[in-house]
Amino acid sequence: xxxxxxxxxxxxxxxxxxxxxxxxxxxxxxxxxxxxxxxxxxxxxxxxxxxxxxxxxxxxxxxxxxxxxxxxxxxxxxxxxxxxxxxxxxxxxxxxxxxxxxxxxxxxxxxxxxxxxxxxxxxxxxxxxxxxxxxxxxxxxxxxxxxxxxxxxxxxxxxxxxxxxxxxxxxxxxxxxxxxxxxxxxxxxxxxxxxxxxxxxxxxxxxxxxxxxxxxxxxxxxxxxxxxxxxxxxxxxxxxxxxxxxxxxxxxxxxxxxxxxxxxxxxxxxxxxxxxxxxxxxxxxxxxxxxxxxxxxxxxxxxxxxxxxxxxxxxxxxxxxxxxxxxxxxxxxx
Amino acid sequence: xxxxxxxxxxxxxxxxxxxxxxxxxxxxxxxxxxxxxxxxxxxxxxxxxxxxxxxxxxxxxxxxxxxxxxxxxxxxxxxxxxxxxxxxxxxxxxxxxxxxxxxxxxxxxxxxxxxxxxxxxxxxxxxxxxxxxxxxxxxxxxxxxxxxxxxxxxxxxxxxxxxxxxxxxxxxxxxxxxxxxxxxxxxxxxxxxxxxxxxxxxxxxxxxxxxxxxxxxxxxxxxxxxxxxxxxxxxxxxxxxxxxxxxxxxxxxxxxxxxxxxxxxxxxxxxxxxxxxxxxxx
Numbered sequence: 354x355x356x357x358x359x360x361x362x363x364x365x366x367x368x369x370x371x372x373x374x375x376x377x378x379x380x381x382x383x384x385x386x387x388x389x390x391x392x393x394x395x396x397x398x399x400x401x402x403x404x405x406x407x408x409x410x411x412x413x414x415x416x417x418x419x420x421x422x423x424x425x426x427x428x429x430x431x432x433x434x435x436x437x438x439x440x441x442x443x444x445x446x447x448x449x450x451x452x453x454x455x456x457x458x459x460x461x462x463x464x465x466x467x468x469x470x471x472x473x474x475x476x477x478x479x480x481x482x483x484x485x486x487x488x489x490x491x492x493x494x495x496x497x498x499x500x501x502x503x504x505x506x507x508x509x510x511x512x513x514x515x516x517x518x519x520x521x522x523x524x525x526x527x528x529x530x531x532x533x534x535x536x537x538x539x540x541x542x543x544x545x546x547x548x549x550x551x552x553x554x555x556x557x558x559x560x561x562x563x564x565x566x567x568x569x570x571x572x573x574x575x576x577x578x579x580x581x582x583x584x585x586x587x588x589x590x591x592x593x594x595x596x597x598x599x600x601x602x603x604x605x606x607x608x609x610x611x612x613x614x615x616x617x618x619x620x621x622x623x624x625x626x627x628x629x630x631x632x633x634x635x636x637x638x639x640x641x642x643x644x645x646x647x648x649x650x651x652x653x654x655x656x657x658x659x660x661x662x663x664x665x666x667x668x669x670x671x672x673x674x675x676x677x678x679x680x681x682x683x684x685x686x687x
Numbered sequence: 688x689x690x691x692x693x694x695x696x697x698x699x700x701x702x703x704x705x706x707x708x709x710x711x712x713x714x715x716x717x718x719x720x721x722x723x724x725x726x727x728x729x730x731x732x733x734x735x736x737x738x739x740x741x742x743x744x745x746x747x748x749x750x751x752x753x754x755x756x757x758x759x760x761x762x763x764x765x766x767x768x769x770x771x772x773x774x775x776x777x778x779x780x781x782x783x784x785x786x787x788x789x790x791x792x793x794x795x796x797x798x799x800x801x802x803x804x805x806x807x808x809x810x811x812x813x814x815x816x817x818x819x820x821x822x823x824x825x826x827x828x829x830x831x832x833x834x835x836x837x838x839x840x841x842x843x844x845x846x847x848x849x850x851x852x853x854x855x856x857x858x859x860x861x862x863x864x865x866x867x868x869x870x871x872x873x874x875x876x877x878x879x880x881x882x883x884x885x886x887x888x889x890x891x892x893x894x895x896x897x898x899x900x901x902x903x904x905x906x907x908x909x910x911x912x913x914x915x916x917x918x919x920x921x922x923x924x925x926x927x928x929x930x931x932x933x934x935x936x937x938x939x940x941x942x943x944x945x946x947x948x949x950x951x952x953x954x955x956x957x958x959x960x961x962x963x964x965x966x967x968x969x
Binding site: 403406407408409410428431432434436438440441442443444445446447451455456458459460461487503 | 724792795
């Protein structure tokens, strides 16, 4: 019988030199579901994945994958996981097909079965046209898809995807999402790390928000949004007006952000009944003409902001270009 | 013996026999992978193809004219030396190859697979053994083309080549230790040269040791490269001035060569496994 939780982590901690990459992290992933591990660069996401995939040993805490202890039954764990890491972990000098066959053979699938499964996955990931091309000539999106294909060679019941769409164009990103949903439909358990709130929102059943090596929130995407009871107020003015910020500031606790052209103001608010009316009256009293007013439910971005006090992607690197830097940055607390 | 000495990387000990088939599969898969690399960039092979031809011609025609050899010609004397010299310096490829593997993401992929982790090392040593075999063929053919003639029986000559290859295999484990401790492929290369060049040259490979200063003669006579060179000369039936040197390895070159080679594997293979584990531990 399959264990109830395919991944369980308890008190995982790991330091790299002076930096505490993980400072005691707990989570569990039920069979056939997706856990989204959300956090900025350097939050500890990759460290968690490296520990759970037996690449790194934790300083404290323990974990099981597919019911096997990562520390004492690493070989059993390795037989049951597929890993698509953040940075290229395929052989650049081999062709796409050779890479998949190598992974299959080293997973003891046998050469014939490896070839067959390889062709099947190349087909599924729309890479057949490039199957016999050396990897060096692949685009970023093609490499990511091949990495994903490699992680699926053995039809593993547990899949670790470390930022599977970082650096991908929107079309490829959506394609990867579709594949992940298909896999979960087939009963695969997925742990997926991401810096993209949208990705976690759209894919994950459960989300764990990590910052500075700690879990700072967890729940379903819906629960997380509800937990942050605030809303976002966005007011568009007919023209920039000096009195607008002052008038609005009296109604909100936090800062009022003003757009560059001075026409759009936004602020975090408590969503009280009649809020829009109150705002319009206050602005009218100040002689400000309002074009549009909107009270938005919180997005995960807002949730993240309210939890961490900083935006998801403000770790100082461009999200897309940060790909290669990520491993160095992981665990470098700011 | 080698199976047990290589097992520190295995996930659980004392199950070697049951896993032997799987392990051979892993080693073969990785050996093939390394050979595909070579096929993609044939220049990687230059140290076992172009360099041996160049060295052979250079030494025979440029230096050979000025070095008299008692009891035969310089080309008959030097060919075994050039063979061992080329094999010795080309083991640098093991250091560079492993260092490259270690510094690329692919090693992380391997480490999440249920494979035998030491297969990375053993596979490398196998593919390097095959390039060494290419080197042997190239040197022999170049030698034959310029007039080198072995005078011993065919099995004896083959024995000479086999001893040379075994030594080269052993040395590649030493080279692996350097590669695994280097900061990258470039530093593995220079580290390898610093170690392998003196080893190759402070020997009887290119000149008889008798003309060297006394202390250097002692080093040269006890250098494993000299033992293997003397053994090959002896087995090829070529002039072997070291035969008259009163040092045990020069008196018993075949035994000394085998002892050296076995000793190097026994020490360096587990050491390489240890370094590999240490470098990939996190």
